[in-house]
Amino acid sequence: MSTTANTSSPRSGVRRVLHDNGLGIVFGVLFLLMLGGQAVSGHAYFNDQQISEGVEPVSLGHYLTSSSFAVDVVENWQSEYLQFFLYIFATVWLVQRGSSESKEVDDVGPESERDQRIGPYAGPGSPRWARTGDWRTVVFSRSLGLVMGGIFLLSWGAQSVAGWAAFNAEQLTSRQDPVTWPAYLGEPEFWNRTTQNWQSEMLAVGSMAVLGVYLRQRGSPESKPVGAAHADTGETG
Structure with missing residues (x-):
């Protein structure tokens, strides 16, 4: 009794999802990267202002909240x-x-x-x-x-x-x-x-x-x- 091999695989399924949703995924990743960059640079800028005003700098966690x-x-x-x-x-x-x-x-x-x-x-x-x-x-x-x-x-x-x-x-x-x-x-x-x-x-x-x-x-x-x-x-x- 012959059987037909299933050529699909989880890997090909993942590639298909990435291909079919590439625009949303790429811009979602870029958004998170840019938000992280804003957090780091904004924290540094905020602490520069704190120091110039004679106030103690704050941690990154404190700045993010x-x-x-x-x-x-x-x-x-x-x-x-x-x-x-x-x-x-x-x-x-x-x-x-x-x-x-x-x-x-x-x-x-x-x-x-x-x-x-x-x-x-x-x-x-x-x-x-x-x-x-x-x-x-x-x-x-x-x-x-x-x-x-x-x-x-x-x-x-x-x-x-x-x-x-x-x-x-x-x-x-x-x-x-x-x-x-x-x-x-x-x-x-x-x-x-x-x-x-x-x-x-x-x-x-x-x-x-x-x-x-x-x-x-x-x-x-x-x-x-x-x-x-x-x-x-x-x-x-």
């Missing part, structure tokens, strides 16, 4: 998720002729149920909430933007609390009175931290949308095909 480290981390998170949130919703209604980041110029709006393959037009492989045609489809139809917006609000709130704690720590070090959280929200320090991140995100998104009209990156889905005309819109390479 401090409001100074927390505010430096989450102030960047909130600006990134604001960028995604605005871009996801803006590209429903706004277009950029010639950009791969844009829909076709005549396709503004949420599009029809047939185009979006929801309700009666859903296929057998469509997510369950896309097939129901009720409130679940309404929520699922906007779930990406809602989650990005929610993460933005949570991280911005975390930034305000961590920034408030760090601000009051500096106030006490300078022998000044601490402020309440609502009062901190009106401080120039809070809005300086916020807007310096926001302006850079808006510049980056706008640059990507416009530069992609005239420039190419071969093989990237973020770019049009190299030979595509500048006026071609919504094409990816």
